[in-house]
Amino acid sequence: MSSKNNSVLILLPLVVGLVQLSFPKMANAIPAFSRQHKTECSTCHTIYPELNEFGDAFLKNGYVYPGKGGAVAAAKTEKEGGKIEGLWLSGLPELLPVSLTGTLDVAYNNNALDGNKLDLSTRSLRLQAGGAFREAAGFFLTYNLYSQGVQTSTSSTTSPSNNANTPPNNDPDINELFAIWRHALGTPVNLRIGRMEPKLSLWKKSDRVILTPSYASTAYTVGSSFSNGASPFALDAPEDALELNSVVANRVFVAGGIVDRNGQHHKDGYGHVSVKIGGTDLNGKEPEVDMENDSVWDFLTLTLGGFGYVGSNGKFSDQGIAQFRNNFYRAGAEFDLLYKRAHLKGSGTLGHDDNPSFAVTPSGLDSHAYAFEGEYMFGVPVNLIALLRYEYQKNETGGTHRYIPAISYAPLQNTKVSLQYIYQDAPAGTDRTTLASLAFSF
16 A cells, blocks of 8 residues: 555544534533523533533433432422423423534634635534433433535536535434433432443543543544444444443442444443542532631542443444454543632543454454543633643554643633634644634523
């Protein structure tokens, strides 16, 4: 293979990442929740969609507002709040729990392979729905209504002058759709089933101030290139799964599940455990603070987590059967440190694939990646977060370093403006991308 072709293969993951700038951002927190509980977005968020401690407890409790004292207390609260009792008894929400999130992005890449350094065609629209049916069950849905497609020709010629000014929409699809059975059979265990992001990392893909690119430690893939059938597996990719999870002793969260892949009878398995020290507990209860004697522990919160994933995939034949099987595993550890307005996150993953390129003659590959991100929130009335992220990814093409400074400003709680700069030093060379983004939810 020529050196030119090798360079293209090495740069392909970068091109895929830049194309993803135009895809809609996933949101696991939606304005429907704010309307339902008559509270501000800042109750659960720093700058959306990043969750604060209360928002994390809301998520882990199956979209039930933390602090409610069971069905009887909830019924009383609903009636006192002027809710329709018949709707509450039936489990139907009074308000339709639907929201929309739109994004408008401008990207500038000095080293764009297609020569289009300034890309204005980056917009998206996503529908979200979610909520709880009384306190017994919950659900969540994200559906891609529109995401920027690839520029296509309007005639038989591929001349840029004949390309459509508005690229076509990508096929609408469901990103996540799952149901939750809370405290199944009277136990403290919750059951999730459907298409979901398996609980592995401390943070969902959406639980970040900036979403592009995602953390290398959970988003990286391995293999020569997607076009050659390389493994598309990433830790934060949605899967068809069944998961059991539970809050233990208010400060420990455990989760485990199985993943079903079409075309194979093997099941993947995964597990997660995390412990939270200080701060609001996982049921939303705030700590008692000694008003007379200040302590660093009055403001310090530390969460430690670990996870593992074991699975297999393969290249599909014409009959839809997976072949050239790749067995793989991932293991990782993370921390989340919060002190007043300073926030530090760290995540690391190592893995092994025995045939990531789905080759006739298998060739194993070890990989690892890690990411560190520091944030500082300037707070009300500024509502601005400045951050700096560093990432390193090691796979078959060598080591890739990324440096990402960014700022994010929320003029309104449901509107966010972000500016970020991505400097990437890869084996194929350096790449510099600037991205300005406007996101709004309603």
